[in-house]
């Protein structure tokens with residue numbers, strides 16, 4: 001289906017991604033830099049990594065939420081129960097619950113990009 005690129009706004013034929021192939025390629029490059037930095041600086045904070053790679057912290061957070069990036073200190077919380085997690089969008093308990101199909105933990109379908117940020121303070 002056709003959609004507008006979240007980054008540059010260009011219309012493109014999407015196969016599930018919400019950025020166009022051009023922006024995706026750029027994002028891949030960023031991801032490689034980010035991962036290289038994290039390998040060299042384990043336990044760096046999101047802000048440190050973002051500054052080192054010269055991108056918005058939100059970009060790093062997105063990688064974390066996608067579960068592609070691990071080893072960065074971030075204040076992620078499970079989108080279902082709000083427990084602190086280190087990677088991805090849900091804690092292991094909620095992932096297990098979701099996998100076994102018990103109830104609908106995700107609520108109304110929302111994406112990380114479109115949903116309002118829910119960052120409950122501990």
Ligand SMILES: [Zn+2]
Pocket residue numbers: 005006007008009010019020021022023024
């Ligand atoms: Zn684009």
Ligand SMILES: [Zn+2]
Pocket residue numbers: 078079080081082083090091092093094095
């Ligand atoms: Zn949870």
